[in-house]
Amino acid sequence: MAFLRNAARTALMMLPALPAWAEPLTVTDIPPVASLVSMVSGSEAVVLLPPGTSAHTFSLKPSQARSLSQAALVVWIGPELTPALDRQIRALAPDAGTIALAHLEASLRLPFREGGLMPHDDHAEHGNEHADDHDAEEDSHANKADAFDPHLWLDPKNATLWLEAIAQALSDLDPDNAARYRANALTGAAAIATATEEARARLTPLEGRTIAVSHDAFQYFEHAFGLNVTAALSDGDDAAPGAARVAALRDRLAEQHPACILTEPGTDAALLASVAPETIPRAEIDVMGGTLPQGPALYPGLIADIAQRIADCADQ
Missing domain, CATH: 3.40.50.1980 (Nitrogenase molybdenum iron protein domain)
Known part of the structure; x- marks a missing residue:
């Protein structure tokens, strides 16, 4: 560390x-x-x-x-x-x-994603530049046409x-x-x-590898650092997944075997275990910075902490 x-x-x-x-x-x-x-x-x-x-x-x-x-x-x-x-x-x-x-x-503002299965070229579509990011809002799903990811x-x-x-x-x-x-x-x-x-610099070795998340709360971090998230157990609103989604996620994770699964405090461990092989490493991350000292240094510390936890998880 x-x-x-x-x-x-x-x-x-x-x-x-x-x-x-x-x-x-x-x-x-x-x-x-x-x-x-x-x-x-x-x-x-x-x-x-x-x-x-x-x-x-x-x-x-x-x-x-x-x-x-x-x-x-x-x-x-x-x-x-x-x-x-x-x-x-x-x-x-x-x-x-x-x-x-x-x-x-x-x-x-990035579009609210639904369905839990991300296309392989998701980040190629978003790119890594801020200047044209607002165009991404036009690509929302039909029933979330005006919604954006709030994280x-x-x-x-x-x-x-x-x-x-x-x-x-x-x-x-x-x-x-x-x-x-x-x-x-x-x-x-x-x-x-x-x-x-x-x-x-810490996340550079993950280039070309995929990760999965229990809650689709990491899209902005994913976008900023060029990560490739392949699947999410729940959408950005953290609603419980249905049976069809669980089955599709189980197939995706078995097929791709991502380098790491990012969980959050309160993640349903039994539900996660039902879709993800135990051989995929897990990293628990609090996107609110709850594990860090509160105060002005929390924000840069949060960026460092998330990167460190993802990198350590992928190294297992």
Whole structure:
């Protein structure tokens, strides 16, 4: 795990220390977004979905509702990830500034995938460039024509451009510290770039090999690092698969025998065992960064951690 320790240490050294000034109260949805906000603000942001909380089923505690009602700024992915939060923001923080990161014009949005079996040339279609990524939205399946995969934070390019938007929003609320916010955003972007370069180097040996996932939450990471995901047990909304899908997945995994299966905390081990031979290595990954220290270094640490876990799994 030396790679992970080095990447995390580099990120920590590049990020700003927590300052003494008081900035506007910022509330966020998930830890990776809170990490980005903390990079820019220099202090801890309120997180409504702490580690271990499901984005699909969470409800606010009284203390969280109070924080939301006091927020000057709410930064979240958007209703595609946490539908209930949209209503709560409008009810409890109607006067707060809001940034729905997934809906920023420059954000990469990839189509919501269905069916669990990915074509072999999936990444050849997406490519590795951000400039033309918005065209991918036009390729959604008919019954998800307007939907996109909500796990946007797993592409480091998205995270980097979001730092600029967060810095601008904080500067608008607190103009006296605008220069500090912009400088912190640049430092955070450099930390993300370092983690991204090291992760890409770690994942290079997987070129040409396939991996599978228990939940189709890794599409943005897959896209950013040129990985080849061949199958997913459940779609991006984490709905339980039907019998026909389970049978098709069993055939695909037996045929291709991927280098690794990525699981998440709470994955149904019995269901996974029913479709995947025990000889395929597993790696458990928390895309929310729940296994990592919370704070500004969480985001670059998450990119490094995911890369390390995938590489170690594929090396087995």
